[in-house]
Amino acid sequence: MNDNTAVTRTSEAAHREGALLPPVDVIEDARGIILYADLPGVPKEKLNLQVEDNSLIISGDLALDMPEGMEASHADVSQPRYRRVFTLSRDLDLEQASAEFANGELTLRIPKAAHAQPRRIEVRAA
Amino acid sequence: MATTYYRSLFPRDLFAEIDSLQREMQQALGLGPSIRGFTRGFPALNVGGTPGSLEIYAFAPGIDPASIDVQVEKGMLTIAGERKAVEVPEAATVHIGERFAGTFRRVLPLPDDIDSNAVEGSYRDGVLHVRIQRREEAQPRRITIH
Missing domain, CATH: 2.60.40.790 (Immunoglobulin-like)
Known part of the structure; x- marks a missing residue:
């Protein structure tokens, strides 16, 4: 219960401070969904994948190797974090989900639950 | 940012709502902190x-x-x-x-x-x-x- 409150607060704080929306590709086939997200500048240990209620929250903090005393003169990437929320659907089996993160690119595979796998229904002549 | 796309049914508080409204406007004008x-x-x-x-x-x-x-x-x-x-x-x-x-x-x-x-x-x-x-x-x- 306490843990839950802490999680909510953290995500609220991140939300208020503003975050970049990582671009994603979402591809679905009969077996499940593959989500690719771009989070350049986020080291693996700063990437956070959370499932809250019916939502998938992808967030990550940037960690750039900046020399001391550097003054920024131009910033396309103007926030220190990424955050994006997706609503999940029931046919997905998160227990079986797997994630890879390399070179700032996240690959998340979420298979469909066994009961949601497509089944061919045979139609017989009466 | 999330509220831009996924609104919660019950607003948390007025300030959060104003904040999210402002972000939506920024986003629409292309000024948002969006990558x-x-x-x-x-x-x-x-x-x-x-x-x-x-x-x-x-x-x-x-x-x-x-x-x-x-x-x-x-x-x-x-x-x-x-x-x-x-x-x-x-x-x-x-x-x-x-x-x-x-x-x-x-x-x-x-x-x-x-x-x-x-x-x-x-x-x-x-x-x-x-x-x-x-x-x-x-x-x-x-x-x-x-």
Whole structure:
């Protein structure tokens, strides 16, 4: 219960401070969904994948190797974090989900639950 | 940012709502803190400087660093390469396709005081970091007064 409150607060704080929306590709086939997200500048240990209620929250903090005393003169990437929320659907089996993160690119595979796998229904002549 | 797309049914509080409204407006006007679509080009660039160097960060995730072409020529830094699109299996549906794919080239004019022979590049976590030293004579020097 306490843990839950802490999680909510953290995500609220991140939300208020503003975050970049990582671009994603979402591809679905009969077996499940593959989500690719771009989070350049986020080291693996700063990437956070959370499932809250019916939502998938992808967030990550940037960690750039900046020399001391550097003054920024131009910033396309103007926030220190990424955050994006997706609503999940029931046919997905998160227990079986797997994630890879390399070179700032996240690959998340979420298979469909066994009961949601497509089944061919045979139609017989009466 | 999330509220831009996924609204909660029960607003948390007034300030959070105003905040999210403001973000939505910024987003609509293209002023939002959004990396989405890379409207200013791919890779996104951050540039900074210290008295001794110029630091350029190019946000180019998922690219083999060996295939990125970085050149300093005639006072310009050019970053070019290609990002392959993900393979979409047959009979699959693409629900969202926002990530950049294809060839890219970004050119950045450099200040006069850089040393084009002292350029180093590194690639980590999908970010290409190029550091260019400033010429020694151009660096600020403290003059001692006797």
